[in-house]
Amino acid sequence: MNIRNNIALSDSGFLFDPSTGDSFSVNPIGMEIIRMIKGGKTDPEIRQYLLSTYQTDEATIEKDYYDFLKMVEQFHLIEKTDGKEKD
Amino acid sequence: MKRLQYERPLIQRVNTGILNKFGTRTEFTPFTHIDDVSVKDLLQQYGSPLFVISEKGIREKYHEAVRAFTNRYPKVQFAWSYKTNYINAVCNIFHQEGSWAEVVSGFEYNKALQNGVPGEKIIFNGPDKTDEDIRSAIANKSPLHIDHLDELYRITELAEEAGVKPEVAIRINMDTGIYPMWDRFGFNYENGQAWDAINKIILANKLELVGLHCHIGTFMLSPSAYAVAAGKMADLALGIRNKFKKNIKYLDMGGGFASRNTLKGSYLQGADTSPSFDQFAEAICTALLNAGFLQDELPLLILETGRALVDEAGYLLGSVISNKRLADGRRATILDFGVNVLFTAFWYDHKISPAQEFSHYTEDSVLYGPLCMNIDVVRENCTLPPLRKGDHVVVHTVGAYNMTQWMQFISLRPAVVLIDKDRNAHLIRNRETLNSIEVEEVMPSYLKDFKL
Numbered sequence: 001m002n003i004r005n006n007i008a009l010s011d012s013g014f015l016f017d018p019s020t021g022d023s024f025s026v027n028p029i030g031m032e033i034i035r036m037i038k039g040g041k042t043d044p045e046i047r048q049y050l051l052s053t054y055q056t057d058e059a060t061i062e063k064d065y066y067d068f069l070k071m072v073e074q075f076h077l078i079e080k081t082d083g084k085e086k087d
Numbered sequence: 088m089k090r091l092q093y094e095r096p097l098i099q100r101v102n103t104g105i106l107n108k109f110g111t112r113t114e115f116t117p118f119t120h121i122d123d124v125s126v127k128d129l130l131q132q133y134g135s136p137l138f139v140i141s142e143k144g145i146r147e148k149y150h151e152a153v154r155a156f157t158n159r160y161p162k163v164q165f166a167w168s169y170k171t172n173y174i175n176a177v178c179n180i181f182h183q184e185g186s187w188a189e190v191v192s193g194f195e196y197n198k199a200l201q202n203g204v205p206g207e208k209i210i211f212n213g214p215d216k217t218d219e220d221i222r223s224a225i226a227n228k229s230p231l232h233i234d235h236l237d238e239l240y241r242i243t244e245l246a247e248e249a250g251v252k253p254e255v256a257i258r259i260n261m262d263t264g265i266y267p268m269w270d271r272f273g274f275n276y277e278n279g280q281a282w283d284a285i286n287k288i289i290l291a292n293k294l295e296l297v298g299l300h301c302h303i304g305t306f307m308l309s310p311s312a313y314a315v316a317a318g319k320m321a322d323l324a325l326g327i328r329n330k331f332k333k334n335i336k337y338l339d340m341g342g343g344f345a346s347r348n349t350l351k352g353s354y355l356q357g358a359d360t361s362p363s364f365d366q367f368a369e370a371i372c373t374a375l376l377n378a379g380f381l382q383d384e385l386p387l388l389i390l391e392t393g394r395a396l397v398d399e400a401g402y403l404l405g406s407v408i409s410n411k412r413l414a415d416g417r418r419a420t421i422l423d424f425g426v427n428v429l430f431t432a433f434w435y436d437h438k439i440s441p442a443q444e445f446s447h448y449t450e451d452s453v454l455y456g457p458l459c460m461n462i463d464v465v466r467e468n469c470t471l472p473p474l475r476k477g478d479h480v481v482v483h484t485v486g487a488y489n490m491t492q493w494m495q496f497i498s499l500r501p502a503v504v505l506i507d508k509d510r511n512a513h514l515i516r517n518r519e520t521l522n523s524i525e526v527e528e529v530m531p532s533y534l535k536d537f538k539l
């Protein structure tokens with residue numbers, strides 16, 4: 001999966017979806033995740049990065065990370081590549 | 088490498104164009120101290136959840152209310168409405184300030200007596216006074232406010248039995264232009280019931296009619312309704328003077344002033360819409376002063392203000408149990424208190440603040456209590472920073488009706504702490520224990536044992 005190509009990211013923490021006109025506010029850690037997804041990082045890589053960068057634990061990361069992805073998906077910001085998702 | 092402070096990743100759609108109902112809220116400003124006492128320390132010492140009452144908050148509000156009325160009218164007396172908050176320490180703050188007591192049951196009446204309020208300064212309202220209550224009120228010379236004719240007859244009988252002529256008032260209900268009209272208590276003004284009761288009392292000459300009472304509703308947002316009510320009360324008092332050459336000693340205008348809470352479904356914040364004491368006082372006092380009483384005949388004005396005096400002085404502190412995502416994508420936060428403890432969540436969108444620092448990112452969330460029931464919703468929609476398990480929250484403006492209407496259901500009721508003017512915390516009600524509940528239970532001996 002990847003973030004849709006036409007989604008614009010701003011440095012100040014906003015996403016803009018030109019196909020709907022919706023904007024989204026994202027906190028800094030959320031923005032990091034979006035950028036990593038866009039940069040082609042895999043799920044385990046991203047989670048490992050978060051774990052080594054932030055004061056938290058694996059269970060929390062796992063729960064919050066997938067919750068965040070679910071929201072990104074629900075806002076239709078994701079495109080699924082050829083039906084097969086990278087996992 | 089030093090790891091960074093963690094915050095849950097958040098994404099939230101920005102609603103531009105339409106006015107966001109929750110847009111002006113400042114709920115996400117952390118609220119870390121109550122009267123300079125740390126919320127965190129309070130929770131650590133007394134456990135979570137916890138009610139906290141600011142004594143300073145109560146006294147300042149009370150002074151504001153008294154000032155609003157005494158600046159406009161020469162004879163004013165407040166009577167603390169026990170049902171609003173009858174924790175004894177709270178009642179005694181009001182009594183220290185000069186408030187009488189207003190009670191609506193034998194239980195509340197005895198509470199006021201035990202707190203040391205002189206009998207003649209306990210106003211006994213309500214439709215359900217037992218013979219024992221009436222006898223006790225007569226013996227203690229407490230003004231009995233009569234709610235219905237059956238009570239009028241019963242009080243008359245018991246007064247004869249005691250060989251005295253007790254002081255009474257009657258409760259009046261009336262149309263003040265407010266819907267719904269509270270017509271189930273007392274005698275109606277418009278249809279003549281009130282005059283019927285007045286005639287019966289004065290002509291029978293067994294009871295001394297000293298006052299007229301009304302309580303036109305609760306959480307009233309309209310001072311003009313009080314102007315109408317005061318006008319009608321004055322009209323009755325003047326009618327009694329003209330007809331019977333008898334001066335009514337007091338007019339009791341009841342309670343009902345709105346506090347600064349936000350009613351559910353209201354688009355405007357209570358803090359912005361609730362009238363001030365000055366506005367209510369202006370409406371009532373002007374109506375009384377213009378009614379036609381001679382200067383030295385002006386009746387004492389009694390006020391039974393409840394929620395507007397104590398609501399803002401009360402806080403409920405609690406903790407986050409868990410975060411969830413609902414099937415429809417909304418976030419849900421589960422707190423360690425529900426509608427059992429915060430009964431007023433049924434009426435209000437309570438303001439809720441986090442009790443620790445956060446970034447400025449927020450998300451909308453449903454706030455649930457811990458009860459195993461669907462109705463246990465603390466807030467249907469609330470904008471808060473990403474709370475973690477164990478984080479603390481502060482619910483504002485909970486001093487009225489929660490510490491009396493809370494339910495012992497599933498869990499035990501929390502402790503209540505009072506912060507005095509010198510910022511000392513005093514435990515004024517212990518957290519309930521299993522024993523507090525079971526002390527009233529009785530086990531038949533044949534049910535004592537079982538084998539599993």
Ligand SMILES: Cc1ncc(COP(=O)(O)O)c(C=O)c1O
Nearest residue numbers: 168302305342343391392393394
């Ligand atoms: C007779 C009477 N007086 C006073 C009050 C206090 O009302 P409030 O808290 O709305 O001021 C009530 C509350 O229902 C009441 O019934």
